[in-house]
Amino acid sequence: MFFKIIGKKISDLSPVQLLFFFYFIAVLGSTFILSMPIAHQKTADIAFIDIIFTAVSALSVTGLSTITIADTLSTTGIFMLAAILQLGAVGVMAIGTFIWILLGKKIGLKERRLIMTDQNMTNFAGMVHLIKQIFIVVLTIEFIGFIILGTYYLQYFPTASEAYLNGFFGAISATTNGGFDITGQSLIPFKDDYFVQFINMLLIIFGAIGYPVLIEVKEYMFTKNVDRNLLRFTLFTKVTTLTFFILIVVGTLLIMLLDSGNFFADKSWHEVLFYSLFQSVTTRSGGLSTMDVSQLTEENHLFMSFLMFIGASPSSAGGGIRTTTFALVVIFIVTYARGGKSIRIFNREVYEDDLLKAVTITLMAFIFVFSSVLIISVVEPFTISQIIFEVTSAFGTVGLSLGITSELTTFSKIVLMFLMFIGRVGIITFLFMFKDNKKSGKYHFPKEKMIIG
Amino acid sequence: MFFKIIGKKISDLSPVQLLFFFYFIAVLGSTFILSMPIAHQKTADIAFIDIIFTAVSALSVTGLSTITIADTLSTTGIFMLAAILQLGAVGVMAIGTFIWILLGKKIGLKERRLIMTDQNMTNFAGMVHLIKQIFIVVLTIEFIGFIILGTYYLQYFPTASEAYLNGFFGAISATTNGGFDITGQSLIPFKDDYFVQFINMLLIIFGAIGYPVLIEVKEYMFTKNVDRNLLRFTLFTKVTTLTFFILIVVGTLLIMLLDSGNFFADKSWHEVLFYSLFQSVTTRSGGLSTMDVSQLTEENHLFMSFLMFIGASPSSAGGGIRTTTFALVVIFIVTYARGGKSIRIFNREVYEDDLLKAVTITLMAFIFVFSSVLIISVVEPFTISQIIFEVTSAFGTVGLSLGITSELTTFSKIVLMFLMFIGRVGIITFLFMFKDNKKSGKYHFPKEKMIIG
Numbered sequence: 084m085f086f087k088i089i090g091k092k093i094s095d096l097s098p099v100q101l102l103f104f105f106y107f108i109a110v111l112g113s114t115f116i117l118s119m120p121i122a123h124q125k126t127a128d129i130a131f132i133d134i135i136f137t138a139v140s141a142l143s144v145t146g147l148s149t150i151t152i153a154d155t156l157s158t159t160g161i162f163m164l165a166a167i168l169q170l171g172a173v174g175v176m177a178i179g180t181f182i183w184i185l186l187g188k189k190i191g192l193k194e195r196r197l198i199m200t201d202q203n204m205t206n207f208a209g210m211v212h213l214i215k216q217i218f219i220v221v222l223t224i225e226f227i228g229f230i231i232l233g234t235y236y237l238q239y240f241p242t243a244s245e246a247y248l249n250g251f252f253g254a255i256s257a258t259t260n261g262g263f264d265i266t267g268q269s270l271i272p273f274k275d276d277y278f279v280q281f282i283n284m285l286l287i288i289f290g291a292i293g294y295p296v297l298i299e300v301k302e303y304m305f306t307k308n309v310d311r312n313l314l315r316f317t318l319f320t321k322v323t324t325l326t327f328f329i330l331i332v333v334g335t336l337l338i339m340l341l342d343s344g345n346f347f348a349d350k351s352w353h354e355v356l357f358y359s360l361f362q363s364v365t366t367r368s369g370g371l372s373t374m375d376v377s378q379l380t381e382e383n384h385l386f387m388s389f390l391m392f393i394g395a396s397p398s399s400a401g402g403g404i405r406t407t408t409f410a411l412v413v414i415f416i417v418t419y420a421r422g423g424k425s426i427r428i429f430n431r432e433v434y435e436d437d438l439l440k441a442v443t444i445t446l447m448a449f450i451f452v453f454s455s456v457l458i459i460s461v462v463e464p465f466t467i468s469q470i471i472f473e474v475t476s477a478f479g480t481v482g483l484s485l486g487i488t489s490e491l492t493t494f495s496k497i498v499l500m501f502l503m504f505i506g507r508v509g510i511i512t513f514l515f516m517f518k519d520n521k522k523s524g525k526y527h528f529p530k531e532k533m534i535i536g
Numbered sequence: 537m538f539f540k541i542i543g544k545k546i547s548d549l550s551p552v553q554l555l556f557f558f559y560f561i562a563v564l565g566s567t568f569i570l571s572m573p574i575a576h577q578k579t580a581d582i583a584f585i586d587i588i589f590t591a592v593s594a595l596s597v598t599g600l601s602t603i604t605i606a607d608t609l610s611t612t613g614i615f616m617l618a619a620i621l622q623l624g625a626v627g628v629m630a631i632g633t634f635i636w637i638l639l640g641k642k643i644g645l646k647e648r649r650l651i652m653t654d655q656n657m658t659n660f661a662g663m664v665h666l667i668k669q670i671f672i673v674v675l676t677i678e679f680i681g682f683i684i685l686g687t688y689y690l691q692y693f694p695t696a697s698e699a700y701l702n703g704f705f706g707a708i709s710a711t712t713n714g715g716f717d718i719t720g721q722s723l724i725p726f727k728d729d730y731f732v733q734f735i736n737m738l739l740i741i742f743g744a745i746g747y748p749v750l751i752e753v754k755e756y757m758f759t760k761n762v763d764r765n766l767l768r769f770t771l772f773t774k775v776t777t778l779t780f781f782i783l784i785v786v787g788t789l790l791i792m793l794l795d796s797g798n799f800f801a802d803k804s805w806h807e808v809l810f811y812s813l814f815q816s817v818t819t820r821s822g823g824l825s826t827m828d829v830s831q832l833t834e835e836n837h838l839f840m841s842f843l844m845f846i847g848a849s850p851s852s853a854g855g856g857i858r859t860t861t862f863a864l865v866v867i868f869i870v871t872y873a874r875g876g877k878s879i880r881i882f883n884r885e886v887y888e889d890d891l892l893k894a895v896t897i898t899l900m901a902f903i904f905v906f907s908s909v910l911i912i913s914v915v916e917p918f919t920i921s922q923i924i925f926e927v928t929s930a931f932g933t934v935g936l937s938l939g940i941t942s943e944l945t946t947f948s949k950i951v952l953m954f955l956m957f958i959g960r961v962g963i964i965t966f967l968f969m970f971k972d973n974k975k976s977g978k979y980h981f982p983k984e985k986m987i988i989g
């Protein structure tokens with residue numbers, strides 16, 4: 084009887100509310116397993132807020148951490164963390180569906196819609212098919228990454244099991260854009276090993292560029308030659324991929340430039356290139372780093388905050404306003420500056436509705452980030468630019484840190500958890516939660532022109 | 537022959553380009569008269585960049601200053617500065633028209649359109665009438681302010697001429713929102729004189745609330761009782777006035793709160809109230825202050841930067857994105873979050889075009905401000921929050937300073953001059969300068985939906 088009522092209540096929820104409900108359950112579950120003694124090293128003593136923080140950070144695949152994983156979690160705990168990252172990356176809902184598929188259950192419209200919201204897809208068709216593909220693609224990438232990194236790490240670690248454990252966790256942390264590390268200092272131990280950095284960048288990009296892109300590329304690659312000309316990449320794939328790589332290139336150049344007189348002053352050209360490139364790639368949402376980013380200049384921190392605010396592509400393992408949103412905002416501004424003359428990209432026009440959605444997301448994200456910075460700055464002794472960095476890192480679910488997150492008060496940690504959550508599910512999904520489903524009477528009032536600027 | 541060609545070239549310019557041309561001439565003229573020896577005290581030695589900076593700051597009625605007026609300008613120079621403020625506040629174009637009116641010249645459509653752009657008015661009708669009214673209203677307010685302040689200052693100054701000189705310059709500086717001072721320390725000498733503060737706040741509000749509002753209120757007040765019911769305030773006046781006062785109240789409360797443990801910790805309730813209220817009012821665009829704002833907390837600086845970014849109402853003596861723009865952006869976000877359901881304010885709907893204009897202005901302003909902060913932070917040793925403060929102060933043509941403007945390099949001073957100019961003429965006007973006048977073929981490409989968030 085009791086469960087029937089609960090079940091009835093749950094089925095009354097809208098897809099978005101249901102998604103939030105499942106995320107909530109996932110946070111509870113993750114917190115529970117991470118607080119079990121078996122997950123900890125014997126000497127470790129972790130505060131409860133830090134366990135929840137780690138759970139939220141892992142589920143939103145952010146990687147901001149108030150504890151040092153290497154010093155606190157046991158090997159079992161590390162495997163648990165890897166599983167939570169996996170759950171967070173592919174999506175709580177996708178996993179649920181996958182289990183249903185395995186059990187041979189028929190998937191109804193409501194469940195399909197649920198996944199649609201989680202992955203921000205706009206058409207119903209082929210959704211189940213898509214989820215299967217996501218899993219195959221992600222697991223394949225992770226497995227290849229694990230084999231390559233694990234084998235390569237044999238030279239660095241005393242035992243094969245240590246090498247492969249590091250390869251395993253490293254591959255998952257990079258591909259899911261989790262950004263956690265079990266070395267205790269991210270990828271800094273590999274700051275001179277460009278092979279490790281290259282593999283990690285590839286894995287981060289695979290995780291951040293968006294599943295639809297991966298699947299379109301996969302279909303393109305594995306379709307026979309004769310059919311290839313019939314395939315075309317969608318506008319979404321073209322725009323998001325182009326924006327993604329423009330951001331990486333511009334990011335690399337500016338990070339290089341802004342620290343040319345400081346951190347990069349005494350480095351050789353290849354060190355400068357790899358430091359800049361890796362840190363640019365990681366702001367897309369990876370979170371791993373090959374250096375202590377707090378050593379960069381304050382202006383570089385501000386610029387990287389901007390990159391992290393944009394974050395990854397939609398339907399990926401990342402967060403932020405997303406690359407497409409950024410691209411559409413640029414298109415919106417150019418369109419309006421040209422007096423509303425529509426713009427074509429790749430011989431297509433975008434819908435005005437999509438432009439408005441992108442603008443709304445950006446403005447709301449800015450309000451969230453600005454308010455969070457202001458609130459946190461009241462209770463913390465850190466500078467505004469330090470706080471901007473941590474806040475955008477949380478919102479973009481990036482996980483880079485100037486080292487202040489572990490010193491924050493419980494209040495600020497809660498604000499960051501909130502941001503990681505919003506950044507991960509996306510502002511539009513978040514807005515939909517409060518959306519009034521009732522149809523409006525469309526009663527219009529007289530309009531009146533206003534003086535604006 | 538030569539002048540004919542120049543004249544021909546000028547008449548080929550679009551209204552906005554012509555406006556820029558006149559501003560350019562005004563900057564040249566102001567720089568010229570301020571660099572004359574008669575404008576300086578004998579001991580003063582001012583660099584040329586500082587003279588241009590003062591000219592641009594005065595013409596844009598910002599009040600940011602790289603020199604101390606009291607130590608460098610002669611009495612003649614002070615009168616020149618007052619004249620430049622007057623020119624900047626009422627608008628270069630309005631003054632030009634006023635001279636034409638005085639000379640009895642007929643004003644053609646092109647000249648009218650020129651003023652329209654300068655005052656951001658959207659209808660041609662009654663433009664000449666409006667300019668006359670602006671002058672009458674502004675001069676009346678300034679004259680009353682001058683008499684009140686000058687007479688009241690007799691108790692503070694040794695001679696009547698000093699008292700009335702201070703009253704004269706103070707009234708002009710407050711009403712035009714110029715924000716310059718000849719005391720050498722703004723209104724700090726009057727930090728315990730609430731009467732002086734009250735008069736100055738009134739004058740600042742009159743200058744920043746927008747001429748259309750003043751004129752509507754004036755018409756409402758001086759129309760006979762029987763006609764009053766026929767008059768109604770425009771939507772613009774209602775929205776801008778409401779937003780203006782909400783910002784002042786919220787500003788006062790938050791400034792109070794953010795420094796309750798710091799600057800206000802040892803102050804009495806009336807000191808706290810007047811310090812907060814005055815500093816909130818002055819961020820609308822006044823720029824005068826009753827305290828050294830650098831003593832406030834960093835979070836208060838960030839909050840005040842937000843207030844200054846918004847700035848004054850349109851068609852006023854102020855800058856920034858303007859109060860109406862801010863109000864419409866809020867309406868835009870709420871509208872979209874409600875799924876595009878239109879919103880009524882004061883039983884009217886706003887045009888979607890106006891909402892889009894407001895959003896474009898805000899996004900572009902953010903890009904300008906962010907880029908300026910980043911560029912300046914590269915060449916200056918100051919913190920990001922200090923630079924954000926000076927940059928938004930310039931863009932909002934407010935003129936508050938943490939005291940670093942005088943220490944900036946020439947490069948940063950040029951960036952600030954650019955921002956003061958854009959902030960004063962408004963981003964939309966600035967955009968129009970580059971607008972392609974040619975009609976587009978309206979050839980449409982196929983549209984394609986995109987995944988956004």
Ligand SMILES: [K+]
Pocket residue numbers: 144145146260261262368369370480481482
């Ligand atoms: K991350």
Ligand SMILES: [K+]
Pocket residue numbers: 597598599713714715821822823933934935
């Ligand atoms: K000012």
